[in-house]
Amino acid sequence: MEKLDASYWDNRYINKEDRWDLGEVSPPIKTYIDQLKDKSLRILIPGGGNSYEAEYLFNQGFTNVYVIDLSKTALNNIKKRVPEFPDDHLIQTNFFDLNMPFDLILEQTFFCALDPSLRSKYVTKMSELLVDKGKLVGLLFDQPLNDDKPPFGGNKVLYLSYFKDVFHIKTMELCYNSISHRQGNELFFSVIKK
Known part of the structure; x- marks a missing residue:
């Protein structure tokens, strides 16, 4: 497997090898965002890539949105689309090196981009970054995908085995409002830090 470092990911975006990028906010995440009332929530989008979710949140008046990649x-793609987005909220570093508290973390293709050997570490780090009763919400692929390069897949039983000891599982169900080519292949999940 290739080393999934900054150079690898930069090249993927430069060469437009980001097939999972929808070019817009994901409908299930948009639906979730639309029911949020507190615009001051500290929100993280890890491995956010082009992060149309961050753009949408910012345009809806959320003031504490952070993207790490x-x-x-x-x-830079985010900054080009949304020049007013605060520079210090676009963090270029390794997710596992981040040390800031968040009320909400939105998962959109980050978990599937990580080497599967890091999945337990991901769950632990998410718990560390969330405040008490903070939420991790988003989408996970519900299908076998690649073994040697991102995106890596999985299924509900596998994901529950990672999350159940660290989080209260509020929801982890087949997504009803996925975009057409992902219909039946995504789980929407919402978990709360124990």
Whole structure:
């Protein structure tokens, strides 16, 4: 497997090898965002890539939205689309090195981009980054995908085995409002830090 470092991800975005990028906010996440009332929530989008979710949140008046990614190209893409987005809220570093508290973390293709050997570490780090009773919400692929490069897949039973000891599982169900080519292949999940 290739080393999934900053250079790898930059090249993926430069060469437009980001097939999972929808070019817009994901409908299930948009639906979730639309029911949020507190615009001051500290929200993280890890491995956010082009992060149309961050753009949508910002345009809806959320003031504490952060995107972390290894790829400078992806973060620059956000800044080009949303010049007013605060520079210090676009963080180029390794997710596992981040040390800030968040009320909500939105998962959109980050979990599937990580080497599967890091999945337990991901769950632990998410718990560390969330405040008490903070939420991790988003989408996970519900299908076998690649073994040697992102995106990596999985299924509900596998995901529950990672999350159940660290989080209260509020929802982890087949997504009803996925975009057409992902219909039946995504789980919407919402978990709360124990």
